[in-house]
Amino acid sequence: MSSLPTYTEQIPEAGLRAAMGMDRPGIISAIGASGLKGRGGAGFPTGVKWNFAAAAQADQKFVICNADEGEPGTFKDRVILQEHADLVFEGMTIAGKAIGAHEGILFLRGEYAYLRGHLEAALAGRRDRNLLGRGILGSNLDFDIRIFMGAGAYICGEETALIEALEGFRGEPRNRPPFPVNTGFMGRPSIVNNVETLAWAACILGNGPEWFRSHGTEKSTGRKIFSVSGDCARPGVYEFPMGLTVAELLREVGGEDAKAAQIGGAAGQCVPAKDFKRSIAFEDIPTGGSVIVLGPQRDMLDVLHNFLEFFVDESCGQCAPCRLGTTKLLEGLDMLRKGTCSMAYLKELCSLGETMQVASKCGLGQSSPNAFLSVVANFREELMGRIPTHA
Amino acid sequence: MSTELPETPKRAPSSQQGQSVAVAENPSAIGGTVSISIDGQALKVPLGTTILDAARRIGITIPTLCHHPDLCVAGVCRICSVEVEGQRTLQAACAYPVTSPIKVLTHTRKVRMARRHIVDLLLSDHYGHCYACGRNNNCELQALAKEYGVDFFRFGHPEKPMHEIDLSSYSVVRDNNKCVLCRRCVRTCIDVQDVGTIEVLGRGRTSHVATFLDKPLGSVVCINCGQCINRCPTGALRANDPTDEVWEAIHDPKKHVVIQTAPSPRAAIGECFGQPAGTALTFELNTALRMCGFDQVFDTNFSADLTIMEEGTELLLRLKKALADGEPAAFPQFTSCSPGWVKYLEHFYPEYIPNLSTAKSPQQMFGAVIKTYYAQKQGIDPRDIVTVALMPCSAKKFECNRPEMDDSGYKDVDYGLTTRELAKMISETGIDLPRLAKSDFDAPFGTATGSGVIFGATGGVMEAALRTVIELVVGVKVEDLFEHADIKPVRGFEGVKYAELPIPKVGPVPALLAPLFPSWDFLKGAILKVAVAHGTANAKAVMEDIKRGGPFSQCHFIEFMGCPGGCLGGGGQPIPTSPEIRKARAGAIYAEDSAYAVRKSHENPDVLKIYDEFLTEGPCGHRSHKLLHTHYTERGRYIE
Numbered sequence A: 001m002s003s004l005p006t007y008t009e010q011i012p013e014a015g016l017r018a019a020m021g022m023d024r025p026g027i028i029s030a031i032g033a034s035g036l037k038g039r040g041g042a043g044f045p046t047g048v049k050w051n052f053a054a055a056a057q058a059d060q061k062f063v064i065c066n067a068d069e070g071e072p073g074t075f076k077d078r079v080i081l082q083e084h085a086d087l088v089f090e091g092m093t094i095a096g097k098a099i100g101a102h103e104g105i106l107f108l109r110g111e112y113a114y115l116r117g118h119l120e121a122a123l124a125g126r127r128d129r130n131l132l133g134r135g136i137l138g139s140n141l142d143f144d145i146r147i148f149m150g151a152g153a154y155i156c157g158e159e160t161a162l163i164e165a166l167e168g169f170r171g172e173p174r175n176r177p178p179f180p181v182n183t184g185f186m187g188r189p190s191i192v193n194n195v196e197t198l199a200w201a202a203c204i205l206g207n208g209p210e211w212f213r214s215h216g217t218e219k220s221t222g223r224k225i226f227s228v229s230g231d232c233a234r235p236g237v238y239e240f241p242m243g244l245t246v247a248e249l250l251r252e253v254g255g256e257d258a259k260a261a262q263i264g265g266a267a268g269q270c271v272p273a274k275d276f277k278r279s280i281a282f283e284d285i286p287t288g289g290s291v292i293v294l295g296p297q298r299d300m301l302d303v304l305h306n307f308l309e310f311f312v313d314e315s316c317g318q319c320a321p322c323r324l325g326t327t328k329l330l331e332g333l334d335m336l337r338k339g340t341c342s343m344a345y346l347k348e349l350c351s352l353g354e355t356m357q358v359a360s361k362c363g364l365g366q367s368s369p370n371a372f373l374s375v376v377a378n379f380r381e382e383l384m385g386r387i388p389t390h391a
Numbered sequence B: 001m002s003t004e005l006p007e008t009p010k011r012a013p014s015s016q017q018g019q020s021v022a023v024a025e026n027p028s029a030i031g032g033t034v035s036i037s038i039d040g041q042a043l044k045v046p047l048g049t050t051i052l053d054a055a056r057r058i059g060i061t062i063p064t065l066c067h068h069p070d071l072c073v074a075g076v077c078r079i080c081s082v083e084v085e086g087q088r089t090l091q092a093a094c095a096y097p098v099t100s101p102i103k104v105l106t107h108t109r110k111v112r113m114a115r116r117h118i119v120d121l122l123l124s125d126h127y128g129h130c131y132a133c134g135r136n137n138n139c140e141l142q143a144l145a146k147e148y149g150v151d152f153f154r155f156g157h158p159e160k161p162m163h164e165i166d167l168s169s170y171s172v173v174r175d176n177n178k179c180v181l182c183r184r185c186v187r188t189c190i191d192v193q194d195v196g197t198i199e200v201l202g203r204g205r206t207s208h209v210a211t212f213l214d215k216p217l218g219s220v221v222c223i224n225c226g227q228c229i230n231r232c233p234t235g236a237l238r239a240n241d242p243t244d245e246v247w248e249a250i251h252d253p254k255k256h257v258v259i260q261t262a263p264s265p266r267a268a269i270g271e272c273f274g275q276p277a278g279t280a281l282t283f284e285l286n287t288a289l290r291m292c293g294f295d296q297v298f299d300t301n302f303s304a305d306l307t308i309m310e311e312g313t314e315l316l317l318r319l320k321k322a323l324a325d326g327e328p329a330a331f332p333q334f335t336s337c338s339p340g341w342v343k344y345l346e347h348f349y350p351e352y353i354p355n356l357s358t359a360k361s362p363q364q365m366f367g368a369v370i371k372t373y374y375a376q377k378q379g380i381d382p383r384d385i386v387t388v389a390l391m392p393c394s395a396k397k398f399e400c401n402r403p404e405m406d407d408s409g410y411k412d413v414d415y416g417l418t419t420r421e422l423a424k425m426i427s428e429t430g431i432d433l434p435r436l437a438k439s440d441f442d443a444p445f446g447t448a449t450g451s452g453v454i455f456g457a458t459g460g461v462m463e464a465a466l467r468t469v470i471e472l473v474v475g476v477k478v479e480d481l482f483e484h485a486d487i488k489p490v491r492g493f494e495g496v497k498y499a500e501l502p503i504p505k506v507g508p509v510p511a512l513l514a515p516l517f518p519s520w521d522f523l524k525g526a527i528l529k530v531a532v533a534h535g536t537a538n539a540k541a542v543m544e545d546i547k548r549g550g551p552f553s554q555c556h557f558i559e560f561m562g563c564p565g566g567c568l569g570g571g572g573q574p575i576p577t578s579p580e581i582r583k584a585r586a587g588a589i590y591a592e593d594s595a596y597a598v599r600k601s602h603e604n605p606d607v608l609k610i611y612d613e614f615l616t617e618g619p620c621g622h623r624s625h626k627l628l629h630t631h632y633t634e635r636g637r638y639i640e
């Protein structure tokens, strides 16, 4: 299992110490200059997000670390928390200084409860070393972090649903605007960042934005941690520069014979072999880090069934396009598998999928038809055999 | 003294509150407005206005389903989706506050497809047949299906029910088969009523509107107010409908069927017959009821006036106890005519039951009087009398079924009918209500009074009580203190109202009350403090203040109504409801009050007569206590 090699080359707390010597705009412009984009999937520029929250006026602000890691095939945050918890907490502390927050909250996935002791110990250690609490490292920065346990719903990884859950409500996405950077936890400006994003932020402060930019592409700078699973010889957690091609990644993990790769988890896209030369980057195939390798023997409809069942179960049920649309796609898929789905109905379902992409309230419903649509688009031969000829 | 109540935070999950950006209060300030273009039309709106409201200003219709003028934004149905230039996804017009100049398109291909898909999806999950549904022709889902030209079920249509119908409540029937999960009921019950009976349970396709642990509505904490019904866009919620039994009674030649009609239905029933809100059809309704076959048509105003006499006397007795006798008495006294409010108190503030007036509601007083006084007078065996009450209220159905409501020796009120149900009965008879000739109420309860009529609006009970107390105690004409006897401080839709009424001098005790009060001296120089709250969320704010020992704990008398706006906004009134509609109904009610010759309860000749002939010991006398007063049940929040 690979780890964050760049971290081992780091001096512990170098980022935090550097940040202590900088003013708030300085920290934010360093993050901005690095080009760091959110590692949780959506790829929103981290510097911009921090800047919004920093600019918002409020009596209280919050830094929230999204450790709900629920996307199927994603497990890199778990490894980061296990092996580099301090780096994540360091990133949160820096973010606290940058936006003017005194409280950080780590939203930990319910299934990761076993990590809690380890994380609490790391927090206690940081408090002992004056890296958390009052007057951090002799500065005037007060900041502390608490852990909030999720209860096992995928949707609570969506940042506004996460905030709802933090407030004690049903984890359901909010309407946006307003955005959390203005109206977040307890109605206060809040930034929600992925575990990995915060870890990189600490590294960037320690090594400088140029160091980060020296990897990756123009629009997708830096390196990225991947969770690789499925039909390959060496599944696990990897670190690669952004912008590598699917083929390159598959070669590294021993999945060269794959017929497709599901990139970005169930919500991502299903990339067929003919597109393996495309690169994994926000400007081409975006990802939160999940790569599921699909070997030649896989039935794409089974794969799809698995994903759609996941969405039917995990939709919060709030909005009509997602709650009912995912169900209709799943039913349609079952018809396809039974050979009872007509060409006309398949077209109808694809059109429904397009509606879900634009009309659902949150990212879950907006991305749940992606896999369906990409399988229909890319594996026509596999489907056509199952459509009744008279239809 | 400040009677400003702290704003009680909305309890609806904030996802359902839309985290709305407040609309700029002062649009003329710099940055107070923002330019927006909708379908090519440019306009300026106050910062924070939603796209939906902006579009309405220029006459552009955007369909809605989960949106309701009384409720916070939800943004869950997505039927109001529109395109905002520069955004990849469609935006919910009802939930999108305009804070920067944007260009909106409301009927692009993408938008039309999306809306159609949403309607088709909703229908794919909707088990129901319009022709066999109480909301036929008044259903927002049906209207959308028509608007979007649904001519087949693109994604199928359930062939058998998916949920059991919950018939356990006397008041509200829940049929989740017809539920579109707009959550309007949930927001109503939590935010408007602050009861929280229903919430969404389950996730994804299993999500459904549920009571606590999916228990029957009849056994959970529900106050039967029916506000959820009034805001449900479909037939998923309705009142428990006894019209078949009422018809049976009417058709039974042995039965003497008597109906009493409350003030609010008259001011609203026209809405079921195509009339604009605020059309009063009081006297046309009397004609219609006779044509339907009711034997006698009485005015609930009679028993409303009776309530004022009993409840007012009770208040004076409490004041005497406290001020003259120096004994403890439970203050403030709370009104008890709203059964939704009564049950709310029994559940949430049972320790305040001693504060509730023991006077029954007008509906129940009337029932008891009909089966005793009236039966004797007419020489009819009370066994053969069927009393029906036309009420704006679904909680009245529960109330008439309370086991203790049998003081006449029989069930005092046999059936509670809502305005909607009566409208249906009238339609069934083929009567075109608005075009009927007018006719009066029947004797011996036929004198329509203004004091009774205003019971229908929030503040009305208080105003009627004050009119009477002023005249009986102070000994001056109300008109001398308040122009046209309109006690404006207790009128209006403000959630909580507060007023003080100094009693600088007292008059002689009128004969009717002489057995109870030797003189009014104990009231001389007192300041009567009163308050009015409507909708149980407002009631809660007042109760919490009382618990804290705040200014409302110093009140002597508080009127509480379970429903927003009072009875005119009751859970049995015509659908839809909105602040404008309720305002129009209130207009009709106050206009009727002004038009009556008798506008004070203690001047109602029928009331004076019953004290003369039947309740001879006067208000709060022995017989009154037996027939017109009641007791309450400490329910708490426990669930059977």
Ligand SMILES: Cc1cc2nc3c(=O)[nH]c(=O)nc-3n(C[C@H](O)[C@H](O)[C@H](O)COP(=O)(O)O)c2cc1C
Pocket: A037, A038, A039, A040, A041, A042, A043, A044, A046, A066, A067, A068, A069, A070, A071, A154, A155, A156, A157, A158, A159, A160, A192, A193, A194, A195, A197, A198, A362, A363, A364
């Ligand atoms: C359904 C859904 C689930 C999500 N789950 C996660 C998650 O588990 N972890 C995460 O970091 N972001 C998740 N996100 C993305 C978050 O909403 C948010 O964009 C992210 O936490 C922002 O952090 P970043 O900018 O650092 O990536 C999810 C989004 C959606 C729509």
Ligand code: SF4
Pocket: A155, A172, A173, A314, A315, A316, A317, A318, A319, A320, A322, A323, A360, A361, A362, A363, A364, A365, A366
């Ligand atoms: S898209 Fe799905 S998960 Fe998101 S709010 Fe709608 S129902 Fe909930």
Ligand code: SF4
Pocket: B126, B127, B128, B129, B130, B131, B133, B134, B135, B136, B137, B139, B140, B141, B142, B178, B234, B235, B236
């Ligand atoms: S709820 Fe509306 S759409 Fe459904 S059956 Fe009734 S009238 Fe028809």
Ligand code: SF4
Pocket: B172, B188, B189, B193, B195, B196, B197, B198, B221, B222, B223, B224, B225, B226, B227, B228, B229
């Ligand atoms: S009747 Fe009133 S209390 Fe009962 S569920 Fe409906 S809104 Fe809530």
Ligand code: SF4
Pocket: B178, B179, B180, B181, B182, B183, B184, B185, B186, B209, B228, B231, B232, B233, B234, B236, B237
């Ligand atoms: S019961 Fe009616 S109001 Fe409540 S969610 Fe269902 S359709 Fe909406």
Ligand code: FES
Pocket: B063, B064, B065, B066, B067, B074, B075, B076, B077, B078, B079, B080, B081, B092, B093, B094, B095
């Ligand atoms: S009306 Fe706007 S989302 Fe329902």
